[in-house]
Amino acid sequence: MTAYNDPSTPAVPLTATPDEALRRSLGVGRRRFLSTCTAVAAGAVAAPVFGAAPAVAQDRGRDHGHDHGRGQVLVPPHKRGIILYTVRDATARDPLASDLPSGFREVFKQLARHGYRQVEFAGYNQHANAPGGAGLESVEGAKLLRRWLDEYGLRAQGNHGFIPSSWPLTEADKDTFKKHLEIANILGMDHVGTGGDPTGSSYRADWDVAADKWNALGEIARREGIKLYTHNHDSAYGFLLDGGPLDDQGRPTRSSGIRKLEYFLKVTDPKVVWLEMDIFWAHVAQYKFHTYTAHDGSTRKSVFDPAALVARHNKRYPLFHAKDGVVSTTNGMGWDMVPFGTGDIDYTTFFSRVGLSNYRNPMVEDDNSPSASDPAQSLREAKISYDNMAALRKRRC
Numbered sequence: 001m002t003a004y005n006d007p008s009t010p011a012v013p014l015t016a017t018p019d020e021a022l023r024r025s026l027g028v029g030r031r032r033f034l035s036t037c038t039a040v041a042a043g044a045v046a047a048p049v050f051g052a053a054p055a056v057a058q059d060r061g062r063d064h065g066h067d068h069g070r071g072q073v074l075v076p077p078h079k080r081g082i083i084l085y086t087v088r089d090a091t092a093r094d095p096l097a098s099d100l101p102s103g104f105r106e107v108f109k110q111l112a113r114h115g116y117r118q119v120e121f122a123g124y125n126q127h128a129n130a131p132g133g134a135g136l137e138s139v140e141g142a143k144l145l146r147r148w149l150d151e152y153g154l155r156a157q158g159n160h161g162f163i164p165s166s167w168p169l170t171e172a173d174k175d176t177f178k179k180h181l182e183i184a185n186i187l188g189m190d191h192v193g194t195g196g197d198p199t200g201s202s203y204r205a206d207w208d209v210a211a212d213k214w215n216a217l218g219e220i221a222r223r224e225g226i227k228l229y230t231h232n233h234d235s236a237y238g239f240l241l242d243g244g245p246l247d248d249q250g251r252p253t254r255s256s257g258i259r260k261l262e263y264f265l266k267v268t269d270p271k272v273v274w275l276e277m278d279i280f281w282a283h284v285a286q287y288k289f290h291t292y293t294a295h296d297g298s299t300r301k302s303v304f305d306p307a308a309l310v311a312r313h314n315k316r317y318p319l320f321h322a323k324d325g326v327v328s329t330t331n332g333m334g335w336d337m338v339p340f341g342t343g344d345i346d347y348t349t350f351f352s353r354v355g356l357s358n359y360r361n362p363m364v365e366d367d368n369s370p371s372a373s374d375p376a377q378s379l380r381e382a383k384i385s386y387d388n389m390a391a392l393r394k395r396r397c
């Protein structure tokens with residue numbers, strides 16, 4: 001397996017700084033990955049239409065592919081979602097101490113008013129004074145959550161929840177995992193996953209172990225009708241250490257240029273293991289990991305192209321975290337996180353290139369939305385993010 005490069009990505013010289021690499025491969029502001037609509041079309045994946053679904057109230061007169069007179073919609077109304085971690089302060093808020101939406105039921109109501117039709121959970125806990133009490137991580141709690149989701153026309157699409165720490169699996173961990181799959185089925189989820197990488201290691205042997213574990217968990221999930229997914233941070237798209245001289249502990253010190261999560265995709269079963277790309281962290285990886293030391297000691301360039309990876313593996317990426325950022329040359333990551341649609345990540349090009357708009361499930365996320373001084377901020381920014389996602393249209397050439 002070799003490192004992949006999109007030939008349309010501008011070349012970045014080996015002498016370039018990370019800041020220069022970012023600017024030359026991405027551009028600044030609203031500059032595009034690809035400079036023309038022709039280039040976008042060349043790199044895009046066709047987006048088949050799987051059939052119509054009922055229109056939501058604020059989108060009457062539109063179908064899931066076109067907003068008549070305005071162009072092709074890149075994220076259909078029924079696919080616009082948010083991970084509840086973005087509004088975690090609201091679900092955790094004491095309803096007896098605030099007039100703002102508090103707890104799951106009121107937050108669902110507000111998100112539905114904003115226009116959202118999907119949510120991704122980040123656990124099942126809320127404030128103890130909210131309806132249903134603090135902990136809803138149970139069959140009865142899931143039934144209550146499902147009733148509220150249905151009440152406000154929302155669908156649960158995933159959860160960053162329990163992944164067993166043991167391997168081989170203990171019976172206790174297996175039972176707990178199966179309980180979470182039962183909860184997911186009650187909630188109507190197609191997917192269940194985690195907010196972490198399969199392993200924090202850079203070594204191929206550890207990724208092989210992680211693949212064995214995820215294949216086993218994915219098979220358990222498949223038997224329950226659920227797709228198991230893992231979520232990435234930037235380090236998962238760094239380079240695998242898989243050759244060259246060994247260190248004092250007998251571990252490899254150099255790379256073939258294969259990225260860790262690309263290797264994971266290769267060695268896991270595509271029928272039972274799925275992925276959720278956090279697009280912000282994938283862009284941080286593009287900024288941080290653009291050169292590697294090859295087995296022969298030479299320095300080589302490989303600029304990461306997140307959209308091209310999704311296109312190559314197509315349906316293995318059913319979910320995204322749609323998280324935006326503005327270019328930064330001071331924080332070591334290349335990007336500062338901001339509400340969706342207010343940053344520099346070119347989501348119009350990204351969604352155009354990956355295609356399959358009626359299959360993908362993009363979930364708005366902003367880790368920084370909750371504010372200690374402005375308790376209304378997270379839900380207000382959730383509305384801004386929804387409006388910006390809804391406004392995305394394919395460029396006309």
